[in-house]
Amino acid sequence: MSDIVVSSRVRLARNYEDIPFRGKISAAQAEECVQRTLDALRDLPQAYSFLPLRGMEENEKKALVEAHLISPDLMEHEENGAVLLRDDEKAAIMMNEEDHLRIQGFAAGENLKTAADSAFFIEDTLQKHLSFAFDPQWGYLTACPTNTGTGLRASVMLHLPMLTLLKQMGKVNQLAAKLGLTLRGIYGEGSEAQGNLYQLSNQVTLGRTEQEIIQAVTATARQMAEMERVFRERAWEKDSVAFEDQLFRSYGLLANARRMPIKEFMAHWSNLRLGAAMGKLPVSLSACDEMLTAAQPAHVRKATGKALTDPETDACRSRIIRSAIAGA
Amino acid sequence: MLCEECGKRPAEVLMTAVVGGQSTTKNLCRECLKKYKAGDLQAVLAAVLSAMADKKQAPEITCPSCGETYAEFQKSGMLGCAECYQAFRQELAPLITRVQGRAQHAGRRPPVSEEEQARQSRIEELRGLMEAAVADENFEEAARLRDELRAMTPAKEGKA
Numbered sequence: 306m307s308d309i310v311v312s313s314r315v316r317l318a319r320n321y322e323d324i325p326f327r328g329k330i331s332a333a334q335a336e337e338c339v340q341r342t343l344d345a346l347r348d349l350p351q352a353y354s355f356l357p358l359r360g361m362e363e364n365e366k367k368a369l370v371e372a373h374l375i376s377p378d379l380m381e382h383e384e385n386g387a388v389l390l391r392d393d394e395k396a397a398i399m400m401n402e403e404d405h406l407r408i409q410g411f412a413a414g415e416n417l418k419t420a421a422d423s424a425f426f427i428e429d430t431l432q433k434h435l436s437f438a439f440d441p442q443w444g445y446l447t448a449c450p451t452n453t454g455t456g457l458r459a460s461v462m463l464h465l466p467m468l469t470l471l472k473q474m475g476k477v478n479q480l481a482a483k484l485g486l487t488l489r490g491i492y493g494e495g496s497e498a499q500g501n502l503y504q505l506s507n508q509v510t511l512g513r514t515e516q517e518i519i520q521a522v523t524a525t526a527r528q529m530a531e532m533e534r535v536f537r538e539r540a541w542e543k544d545s546v547a548f549e550d551q552l553f554r555s556y557g558l559l560a561n562a563r564r565m566p567i568k569e570f571m572a573h574w575s576n577l578r579l580g581a582a583m584g585k586l587p588v589s590l591s592a593c594d595e596m597l598t599a600a601q602p603a604h605v606r607k608a609t610g611k612a613l614t615d616p617e618t619d620a621c622r623s624r625i626i627r628s629a630i631a632g633a
Numbered sequence: 634m635l636c637e638e639c640g641k642r643p644a645e646v647l648m649t650a651v652v653g654g655q656s657t658t659k660n661l662c663r664e665c666l667k668k669y670k671a672g673d674l675q676a677v678l679a680a681v682l683s684a685m686a687d688k689k690q691a692p693e694i695t696c697p698s699c700g701e702t703y704a705e706f707q708k709s710g711m712l713g714c715a716e717c718y719q720a721f722r723q724e725l726a727p728l729i730t731r732v733q734g735r736a737q738h739a740g741r742r743p744p745v746s747e748e749e750q751a752r753q754s755r756i757e758e759l760r761g762l763m764e765a766a767v768a769d770e771n772f773e774e775a776a777r778l779r780d781e782l783r784a785m786t787p788a789k790e791g792k793a
Contacts, residue, residue, distance in 0.1 A: 440738070449678070451677075511736075514741075
């Protein structure tokens with residue numbers, strides 16, 4: 306758990322050398338891709354669940370996307386898409402996404418190394434039995450040449466409320482771009498980053514080692530976190546009562562509202578996490594981060610077990626939030 | 634003028650993308666510009682591909698393994714199979730260098746198989762024997778060993 310870096314993830318793109326990529330793959334070959342992966346991973350030490358997307362309830366798929374365990378792209382390819390999900394949700398292997406395999410490792414806080422180790426362990430296990438498309442010059446070959454090389458994308462989720470509020474995101478974006486990294490909002494569309502949550506990740510995958518990529522993302526994330534901390538402290542020193550007032554207003558709303566629409570939630574959640582990170586509100590960071598996923602639309606629907614009309618969803622969301630705050 | 638990316642909305646912005654030291658300009662609508670601003674490397678690839686496609690006719694190459702044509706790749710930015718990288722090697726090389734900024738993989742490699750390990754150690758053994766034969770002035774034997782070595786080293790290693 307960290308005051309600014311919410312979570313870390315690493316994904317590896319891998320393809321079998323004898324099976325065509327997505328544009329040219331047949332249904333039988335896609336099935337073969339799933340089967341050989343499952344066979345090779347049968348002896349993994351942790352417990353995993355195999356979830357084919359075909360026949361999966363729509364809301365279930367959306368919940369997996371909300372939890373960032375599968376990509377929206379995989380959800381759209383339900384004919385032969387599947388995921389093998391570690392039961393503790395620290396790793397997941399997507400099958401028949403843009404590449405045959407997208408091996409993912411996850412970790413809370415700023416911990417790309419742990420996330421990478423989880424992914425590499427799965428890759429090593431697979432490579433005991435199978436071989437991936439590899440070129441001495443271009444590394445691991447991928448459906449799109451923009452992923453070739455390490456096939457690795459390292460990303461961290463950053464909570465940057467003060468940099469956003471004080472209109473510093475342009476500068477922060479430049480910092481990322483200069484280093485070949487990219488920063489984008491995680492929730493919401495276009496320029497608006499709901500919850501002030503951003504994803505920082507590497508763009509280039511060829512010619513840098515896995516360690517170099519991970520170090521670059523980690524070092525930049527730390528730099529951004531430091532900038533954010535400075536702005537938090539300055540704002541506090543400037544007018545602590547106004548600052549606290551904002552935090553407690555959001556806390557009061559989330560702790561008491563009886564209907565909470567998603568957009569409103571995201572705005573106040575950001576203040577809640579800010580207050581928790583600064584030790585000003587009686588909520589833990591872990592409660593904040595768990596609540597973030599639990600309050601997303603498909604999760605709320607899943608919790609009630611039935612399709613809800615919007616006002617009911619909002620009422621249910623408010624209950625989830627209130628109990629999370631009370632429990633913390 | 635219509636957006637050169639989607640071809641649907643009117644173009645409002647002239648974008649210059651500098652990738653791998655070379656710049657590409659493109660007239661874009663605001664929607665498509667967002668994709669570039671988000672640092673979407675695939676969008677950059679698409680821009681480079683279409684800029685190249687404008688300049689000259691797509692080379693008429695077809696991947697012998699999956700049947701993907703180079704023109705198809707220029708349109709979608711997606712290759713059909715691993716073999717496409719060999720079939721389109723000449724065309725892909727400058728493109729990959731431009732988009733990725735580098736041309737040579739660094740980092741993890743697949744483990745070497747037992748077969749490959751055996752092959753490598755046999756090559757070393759043959760080299761040693763050949764040198765010994767030359768030292769002994771046993772040139773007939775050395776030539777035989779040299780031919781055996783050649784047969785064991787595929788064209789792949791010739792580049793290195």
